[in-house]
Amino acid sequence: MRQKVTFILGIESSCDDTSAAIIKNETILSNVIASQEVHKKYGGVVPELASRAHQQNLIPVVNQAIEDAGIKLEDIDAIAFTKGPGLLGSLVVGTSFAKSFALARNIPMMDVNHMHGHVLAHFIDEEGKEKPRFPFLCLTVSGGHTQIVLVKDYLEMEVLGATIDDAAGEAFDKTAKILGFPYPGGPLIDKHSQVGNPDRFEFAKPSIEGYNYSFSGLKTSILYFIQKEVQKNEKFIEENLSDLCASVQKTIINILFSKLKKAAFDLGISQIAIAGGVSANSRLRSELELLGKKHGWKTFIPKFEYCTDNAAMIAITGKYMYEKNIFADQTVAAISRLNI
Ligand code: KG4
Ligand code: ZN
Numbered sequence: 047m048r049q050k051v052t053f054i055l056g057i058e059s060s061c062d063d064t065s066a067a068i069i070k071n072e073t074i075l076s077n078v079i080a081s082q083e084v085h086k087k088y089g090g091v092v093p094e095l096a097s098r099a100h101q102q103n104l105i106p107v108v109n110q111a112i113e114d115a116g117i118k119l120e121d122i123d124a125i126a127f128t129k130g131p132g133l134l135g136s137l138v139v140g141t142s143f144a145k146s147f148a149l150a151r152n153i154p155m156m157d158v159n160h161m162h163g164h165v166l167a168h169f170i171d172e173e174g175k176e177k178p179r180f181p182f183l184c185l186t187v188s189g190g191h192t193q194i195v196l197v198k199d200y201l202e203m204e205v206l207g208a209t210i211d212d213a214a215g216e217a218f219d220k221t222a223k224i225l226g227f228p229y230p231g232g233p234l235i236d237k238h239s240q241v242g243n244p245d246r247f248e249f250a251k252p253s254i255e256g257y258n259y260s261f262s263g264l265k266t267s268i269l270y271f272i273q274k275e276v277q278k279n280e281k282f283i284e285e286n287l288s289d290l291c292a293s294v295q296k297t298i299i300n301i302l303f304s305k306l307k308k309a310a311f312d313l314g315i316s317q318i319a320i321a322g323g324v325s326a327n328s329r330l331r332s333e334l335e336l337l338g339k340k341h342g343w344k345t346f347i348p349k350f351e352y353c354t355d356n357a358a359m360i361a362i363t364g365k366y367m368y369e370k371n372i373f374a375d376q377t378v379a380a381i382s383r384l385n386i
Contacts, residue, residue: 051070051071052070052071052123052124052365052368053068053069053070053075053115053117053121053122053123054068054069054122054123054124054125054126054156054361054364054365054368055067055068055108055111055112055122055124055125055126055147055361056068056069056125056126056127056158056357056358056359056360056361056362056363056364057104057108057125057126057127057128057140057143057144057357057360058127058128058140058160058163058355058356058357058359058360059100059104059127059128059132059136059137059139059140059143060128060130060131060132060133060136060137060140060160060355061091061096061132061133061136061189061190061355062081062082062085062091062096062099062136063079063080063081063082063354063355063356064079064080064082064099064100064103064104064107065077065078065079065080065107065355065356065357065358065360066078066104066107066108066110066111066357067111067356067357067358067360067361068111068112068114068115068117068122068361069170069358069361069362069364069365070115071171071365072169072170072171072362072365073170073171074170074171074358074361074362075114075115075116075117076110076111076112076113076114076115077111077351077356077357077358078107078110078111078114078357079107079355079356079357080103080106080107082095082096082099082103084099085229086228086229087228088229089223089228089229090219090229091133091229093133093134093135093136094135096133096135096136097133097135097136097138097139100136100139100140101139104139104140104143108143111357119151120151122151122153123153123368124153124154124155124156124364124368125144125147125148125151125153125154125155125156125364126144126155126156126157126158126360126361126363126364126365126367126368127140127141127143127144127155127156127157127158127360127364128140128141128158128159128160128163128360129141129157129158129159129374129378129379129380129381129384130159130160130380130381130382130383130384131159131160131161131190131191131381131382131383131384132160132190132380132382133382134380134381134382137380137381137382138380140380141157141378141379141380145376145378148376149376154368154373155373155374155378156363156364156367156368156372156373156374157374157378158360158363158364158367159363159384159386160355160360160384161186161191161193161195161203161384161386162201162203162363162386163359163360163362163363164184164186164188164321164322164359165184165186165195165197165203165319165321166200166359166362166363166366167321167348167352167353167356167358167359167362168184168319168321168346168348169200169362170349170352170358170359170362172349176344176346177346178197178317178319178344178346179317180197180198180199181196181197181198181315181317182197182315182317182318182319182346183195183196183197183206183306183309183310183313183315183317183318183319184197184318184319184320184321185302185306185318185319185320185321185325186320186321186322187213187214187215187302187320187321187322187323187324187325187330188213188214188215188322188323188324188354188355189213189215189216189219189230189232189323189324190213190215190216191208191209191213191322192208192209192213192214192215192259192261192302193205193207193208193209193386194206194207194208194257194305194306194309195386196309196313196315197319200363200366201363201366201367201370201372203386204386205385205386206257206309207256207257207258207259207305207309208258208259209258209259209260209261210254210258210259210260211260211261211262212260212261212262212265213261214259214261214298214302214324215230215232215322215323215324216261216265217261217264217265217298218230218231218232218235218294218295218298218324218327219231219232220265221235221265221268221294222234222235224265224268224269224272225272225283225287225290225291226283232323232324232327233326234291235291235294235295236291236295236326236327236328236329238287238288238291238292239288239291239292239295239328239329240288240328241288242287242288242289242290242291242292242293243288243289243292243293244292244293244295244296244329245293245296246286246289246290246292246293247271247289247290247293247294248293248297249264249267249268249271249293249294249297250263250264250267251264251297251300251301251304252264252301257305257308257309258305259301259302259305261298261301264297264298264301268294272290295327295329296329299327299329299330299333302330303333303334303337306318307337307341310341310343316341316342316343316344317343317344317346318334318337318338318343318344318345318346319345319346319347319348320334320345320346320347320348321348321353322353322354323353323354323355324353325347325348325353326350326353326354331347334347335347
């Protein structure tokens with residue numbers, strides 16, 4: 047007997063991207079993302095404006111995802127949505143939409159942990175791409191999180207280490223702000239680094255125990271260094287921009303990999319993945335490949351589209367919950383702080 051095909055609608059609204067995706071088994075049929083430009087002029091995400099923009103964008107984004115997938119609204123068998131972690135007002139928009147949609151269509155819903163989503167993006171079907179085998183390690187690096195995750199099974203994960211202050215994405219974005227870039231500055235640091243000398247400037251690295259991270263000291267040392275140099279030469283940033291970017295980028299990546307390597311050696315795990323917005327960084331991606339070759343690791347790097355926040359990763363996580371009959375009921379509520 048042929049198994050019935052299941053179509054799942056995924057919804058992501060945890061920060062400043064409104065996204066909807068349709069998944070059929072492990073194949074993404076559509077993944078529509080509306081990024082919010084409104085925050086650029088404020089130098090960071092303004093929570094109230096983010097919730098409002100989600101409310102405006104969500105229905106058009108869902109309609110587009112259904113159209114792109116070439117299916118009908120009635121074909122959708124279940125809905126998965128991000129319950130947390132994230133900005134509460136933003137999460138509430140996606141959660142309320144999912145509850146209404148499930149009620150109106152009389153279909154089940156799955157309340158997804160955003161951090162599971164980033165990790166499980168590695169299981170989306172991609173031609174010619176191998177998927178990780180359990181257990182593997184995943185370095186999840188985004189604007190809100192920096193975690194080394196031991197992934198034991200699809201929905202069974204343990205955080206071995208995390209940042210005690212700023213996330214890696216924040217380290218990129220805050221440095222970018224000091225250098226005069228608009229928000230989010232991470233991709234711009236990446237771009238300018240391409241032509242910069244990463245060994246030109248040295249910045250202090252934190253000494254934190256175990257597998258944890260700290261990035262706030264680095265940000266302060268960069269700020270003081272630049273203030274001092276600008277006093278001597280007001281064109282210092284302008285004249286050294288690409289070398290500054292490349293040196294900062296190298297420092298952040300060295301910090302990230304020093305702990306990841308430690309975890310891999312201690313646990314004897316050789317399947318290593320990266321995930322989250324910062325995994326779009328070109329040096330992080332190429333360094334992981336180099337490390338993989340050096341240490342005999344099998345490395346997993348997500349497609350760009352699945353690095354930053356997207357609903358495809360929420361849809362695939364929802365699929366694994368659907369298969370295990372893990373459903374939410376109408377009393378479910380968004381949670382801004384949610385552990386893995
Ligand atoms: O996962 P994500 O889209 O949202 C959160 O859940 O936070 O990650 C966004 C973060 C931002 O800090 C952004 O600057 C960073 O990812 N990012 C990058 C790059 N692309 C995005 N950082 C460095 N290099 C990049 N190419
Ligand atoms: Zn994220």
